[in-house]
Amino acid sequence: MTVALPAVDKREQPDRGSGSRFGGFAPRSAAGLVVGLALIALFAAVRVLAPSTPAALALPNAARDFATLSISVVVESLPFVFLGIVLSIAVQVWLPEGMLLRRLPRSPLLRRLVLSLLGMLLPVCECGNVPLARGLVAKGLTVAESMTFLFAAPILNPVTIVTTAQAFGWDNGILASRVLGGFFIANLVGWIYGRHPRPGELLTARFQETCTLAEHPSRSAGRIKRSAQMFSQETRAMMPALFVGAGMAGLIQVAVSREVLVALGSNPLWSVLALMLLAFVVAICSNVDAFFILSFGATFMPGGIVAFLVFGPMIDVKMLALMRTTFTAKTLLQLSLLVALCAAVLGLAVNYGR
Amino acid sequence: MVVRRLVGRWQGVVLSLIGLVATIWLGLTGQLALYIHPRYFVFTVVMAVIAGVLALVSFALVPSTHDGHGHGHEPASRWGWLLPAGSVLTIAAAVGALLILPPSTLTTSTVAQRDLNGSASALTLKAPALTSKADYSAFTVRDWASLLRSGAGQDFFADKTATVTGFISADKTDRDVFFVTRFVVACCAVDAQPIGVPVYHPGWQNEYKTDSWVTVTSGFRANPNAASRETIVLVPDSIKPTTQPEQPYVY
Structure with missing residues (x-):
């Protein structure tokens, strides 16, 4: 999908209005391109010339591991964030106006139900969903609906379902509890925030500004130019959040001993809370979290595992940093508490219900 | 501005x-x-x-x-x-x-954070079939750690020789034992789980540093220290220092 875009655009460009485009390549564009290439060359040179053995810098082990873990989060999430940005650009700039949103049902309840299944079509990890959700809101999705999408998509996602099934099998209730529980919580959150009298207040001022701009797109600018603008705008929002989130995730991993959390795992009550805390701390992708938690499967109560698998994809350190680009801190606090409460109830129901 | x-x-x-x-x-x-x-x-x-x-x-x-x-x-x-x-x-x-920063693997600091051999699936997912025909020379740290955890008895290990490569991490309780350690990775370094095979070698602290890579070849014996948590250990004939392999993690 993404690879084909520039080709389509080149054909359309000559028929469109003014604006800088590849045909009339202004000197300033050339200068910009040179700056970009120079930066790439500079970064590559720094990377190649930097010392290549860990021993060269006598860092203590904990500091080394903090760096390794943070870098690992960045390297792992970066392609998904880029994919999310590319999809977001596709939805906002390249899809015909309203093609996606106009086909949704009218009733808010049904709309949210359909939106929570959108993840089936877009198997992106949760970090990639944030830029996509931003793009959808800019296109007219309500704030509450965007929350439903954000929380449902990483769980109701073919890759996640397959890996969860591989890890835990189809018939012991963990998969069903995860999928149905995630679906229910996402729609509950959407329903609650759908009743908010002034949904705009849930968003950061900066993102509101972005949305008003998106409502009046400068038609004069070509599609490639608008795509480039959106790329610069979305990376400006996402990248600092991703890097800061990765740093926090790395720091917590080094600071919090996992053994403490694991030790609590066999108690019906504490297993739920400890595993939710673990999910918050490890900030792992929903596509593979089932394998991760399976590694503790023998020691943990199933309710704790379900709470981990439902809470983790929705709320964790990295996701909060990414979502902070869009929602106010107060909203995120409410959301975290609401989702945590629901996940805890679900986990306890699984533990005590059997 | x-x-x-x-x-x-x-x-x-x-x-x-x-x-x-x-x-x-x-x-x-x-x-x-x-x-x-x-x-x-x-x-x-x-x-x-x-x-x-x-x-x-x-x-x-x-x-x-x-x-x-x-x-x-x-x-x-x-x-x-x-x-x-x-x-x-x-x-x-x-x-x-x-x-x-030079790229680097995780170190023993993370081994200490995450229970060594505490993870069930890192060990059992690929647990080798216990057939007499199995080619034990190809067994990895993960295979041996799985076998040890599966509770196979001393009789089973009596005539087996293991060759394992990993980095050294200390046993938390038994001073005479170190682990030949690797990380099992499911997705990225964040989810790495340490696994290891115990090696009995009193005074190893004086010869080797933790985090250094070694290849150990040896048969299994009962741990001379009966109080230790590790009952079956490698008692090495040879410990060869080596360099970090291309793929430091196992999958």
């Missing part, structure tokens, strides 16, 4: 460039495996290249002075410098971590 505007406008693209240059370099030098599972290699590098093209197009086409929409003019306030300062700090940290 100029700095603030430049930083505000370009920090996202610059951070992307730092990330993707580092990713592609790691890919080219075969070091991506230090951070992520090999199944993501292609996807990661392809997305980095696509993002690189988009970033270059942004440099070429997005006006650098103002963006034509009139935002980016935040009201000047007393704390207004905080935001650009934070951005510069983020960029500096990204350059330091991704471009200057």
